[in-house]
Amino acid sequence: MSNKRLRDEEVPGLFRDGMTIGIGGWGSRRKPMALVRALIRSGVRGLTIVSFGGADVGMLCATGQAARVMHGFVSLDTIAIEPHFAAARVAGTIRNTDLDEAMLVSGLRAAAHRLPFEVTRAGLGSDAVLRNPDIKMIRSPYADGEELVAMPAIELDVALIHVDRADERGNGQVLGDDLFFDDYFAAAADVTIMSAESVVPSLSAEPLQSLVIPRLNVSHIVEAEQGAAPTACLPSYPRDEAFQKMYAASVGDWEAFASRYANVSHEEFRRAYAAFGEAS
Amino acid sequence: MTLSSDVTGGSDVTAGAEATAGADVTDVSDVADVLDVTRAEVCAVAISDLFVGAGEILASPTGLVPQLGARLARLTHAPELMLSDGEATMFADTPAIDEPFTEPEHYLPYRALFDLIARGKRHVVMGGSQLDQYGNHNFSAIGNWQRPSHQLLGARAAATNTANHAVSYWIPRHAPRVFVPAVDTVCGAGSVRLADARFADLRRVVTNLAVLDFSGPGGTMALVSVHPGVSVAEVAAATGFDLHIADEVPTTRLPTAGELALIRERLDPRDARYREVPR
Numbered sequence: 001m002s003n004k005r006l007r008d009e010e011v012p013g014l015f016r017d018g019m020t021i022g023i024g025g026w027g028s029r030r031k032p033m034a035l036v037r038a039l040i041r042s043g044v045r046g047l048t049i050v051s052f053g054g055a056d057v058g059m060l061c062a063t064g065q066a067a068r069v070m071h072g073f074v075s076l077d078t079i080a081i082e083p084h085f086a087a088a089r090v091a092g093t094i095r096n097t098d099l100d101e102a103m104l105v106s107g108l109r110a111a112a113h114r115l116p117f118e119v120t121r122a123g124l125g126s127d128a129v130l131r132n133p134d135i136k137m138i139r140s141p142y143a144d145g146e147e148l149v150a151m152p153a154i155e156l157d158v159a160l161i162h163v164d165r166a167d168e169r170g171n172g173q174v175l176g177d178d179l180f181f182d183d184y185f186a187a188a189a190d191v192t193i194m195s196a197e198s199v200v201p202s203l204s205a206e207p208l209q210s211l212v213i214p215r216l217n218v219s220h221i222v223e224a225e226q227g228a229a230p231t232a233c234l235p236s237y238p239r240d241e242a243f244q245k246m247y248a249a250s251v252g253d254w255e256a257f258a259s260r261y262a263n264v265s266h267e268e269f270r271r272a273y274a275a276f277g278e279a280s
Numbered sequence: 281m282t283l284s285s286d287v288t289g290g291s292d293v294t295a296g297a298e299a300t301a302g303a304d305v306t307d308v309s310d311v312a313d314v315l316d317v318t319r320a321e322v323c324a325v326a327i328s329d330l331f332v333g334a335g336e337i338l339a340s341p342t343g344l345v346p347q348l349g350a351r352l353a354r355l356t357h358a359p360e361l362m363l364s365d366g367e368a369t370m371f372a373d374t375p376a377i378d379e380p381f382t383e384p385e386h387y388l389p390y391r392a393l394f395d396l397i398a399r400g401k402r403h404v405v406m407g408g409s410q411l412d413q414y415g416n417h418n419f420s421a422i423g424n425w426q427r428p429s430h431q432l433l434g435a436r437a438a439a440t441n442t443a444n445h446a447v448s449y450w451i452p453r454h455a456p457r458v459f460v461p462a463v464d465t466v467c468g469a470g471s472v473r474l475a476d477a478r479f480a481d482l483r484r485v486v487t488n489l490a491v492l493d494f495s496g497p498g499g500t501m502a503l504v505s506v507h508p509g510v511s512v513a514e515v516a517a518a519t520g521f522d523l524h525i526a527d528e529v530p531t532t533r534l535p536t537a538g539e540l541a542l543i544r545e546r547l548d549p550r551d552a553r554y555r556e557v558p559r
Binding site for chain 1: 348367368369387389390391397398420421425426427428429431432433434435438439440442443446465466467468469470472474476477478479480485491513
């Protein structure tokens with residue numbers, strides 16, 4: 001059995017310029033922020049980011065690493081509009097691919113199933129379909145003849161996800177109420193890097209239905225306690241509203257934020273984050 | 281789909297028990313005193329009426345008044361409605377709109393929600409930054425598509441909704457900047473774009489001034505009713521395109537005394553509704 005464990009400092013070496021990188025979680029919930037910081041430290045550029053976006057997308061826009069963002073939304077949940085993403089959009093520095101949420105799900109599922117596209121009604125008649133030349137319609141070959149959206153597969157070079165626990169072989173456990181689409185991200189990627197609050201020898205005694213990421217779709221495991229912070233990783237910790245406000249206010253002063261909280265190792269982040277918590 | 285906030289903590293056993301006890305708490309013959317009723321309450325009842333005959337579906341109201349209206353519907357004429365916290369759970373209890381649900385009845389992570397949407401068993405009340413005369417909707421971005429002046433929410437699942445099940449809109453400030461001749465980008469699709477869509481079901485637009493639908497010529501927006509104290513001219517002036525207006529425009533109905541009691545004493549005793557539609 002190959003050893004999938006990686007140390008935080010080994011992660012940046014996995015990234016290359018121009019990659020398509022899918023990031024799990026949803027808005028400000030269970031985002032693999034420790035892995036996003038590793039991606040920031042790598043300094044690779046020209047990335048296509050695929051995400052139900054939050055601060056992951058915002059930070060990669062602020063660093064200039066994201067050339068294109070494919071998303072259903074980019075939001076901090078309690079702060080409806082992600083400020084760094086919005087700034088990049090207004091400045092015109094990224095290529096924006098606005099997909100309806102369920103279209104993005106279909107694209108990931110098509111890639112996970114090794115299909116060229118998935119048929120869906122999601123997006124029908126909207127600009128997410130009609131103004132995107134990469135998305136075609138298809139007519140049902142059956143008697144109904146319905147015109148449907150042929151959502152193309154979204155194939156990922158790398159997927160980043162964060163779970164509550166991993167075993168040493170790379171199986172992942174999620175304890176929160178919603179897996180979101182992390183399993184599809186993992187299955188749609190050539191390489192999946194999974195961080196976990198803790199890595200344990202075995203998950204055999206855990207409720208089966210919480211074991212939701214199979215090791216056959218996981219290439220690397222990184223142990224990262226608070227690895228989703230400041231986003232929510234329920235039931236362990238909620239979204240950090242005070243930190244989010246400070247982050248949102250860092251538009252225009254990105255370097256000061258980045259030098260403490262983004263372009264840093266996970267251990268450096270945790271020290272700065274603890275200090276922020278004590279001060280606020 | 282909505283931007284939702286976490287609902288945590290608290291308990292309200294009484295509200296749950298009342299909700300399961302049944303819905304016949306309103307005497308529909310009993311009409312409230314017009315002078316006493318606020319605009320927010322008229323709006324809540326107009327939202328509630330969106331769910332007449334809805335049956336066993338998920339109601340997904342976005343905003344305070346829509347939440348009030350959907351819960352009012354469940355406590356009166358639509359006891360079979362299902363309600364969620366906008367996260368991963370559907371709930372059987374019907375608490376006040378500023379209190380957490382406490383009685384889970386079903387698991388609804390996003391994946392299950394998208395499956396439910398595809399099944400069509402849902403009526404969503406969405407907000408929007410722009411709506412045009414065909415009901416094309418935008419809350420993604422204002423201005424140029426690739427380089428907007430204002431980034432908003434993104435596509436979310438508006439166009440999954442409009443392709444699959446009943447969709448209504450709630451606009452708490454009826455104004456020309458919302459009701460525009462053409463939206464900058466189409467998130468939720470309107471009547472013409474959905475003309476051949478098998479399961480599209482575009483219903484109504486409820487605003488702080490009026491109730492509208494798409495029964496006008498060629499699927500255009502038409503005035504269904506004006507709220508008490510609002511003139512047809514006022515609605516027309518607040519709309520940035522020509523509305524279809526019949527010769528006789530009725531007034532939106534008032535809440536019954538029973539509905540008013542539910543709104544004021546049970547579902548919104550701390551007056552959250554006035555944050556959206558001031559007195």
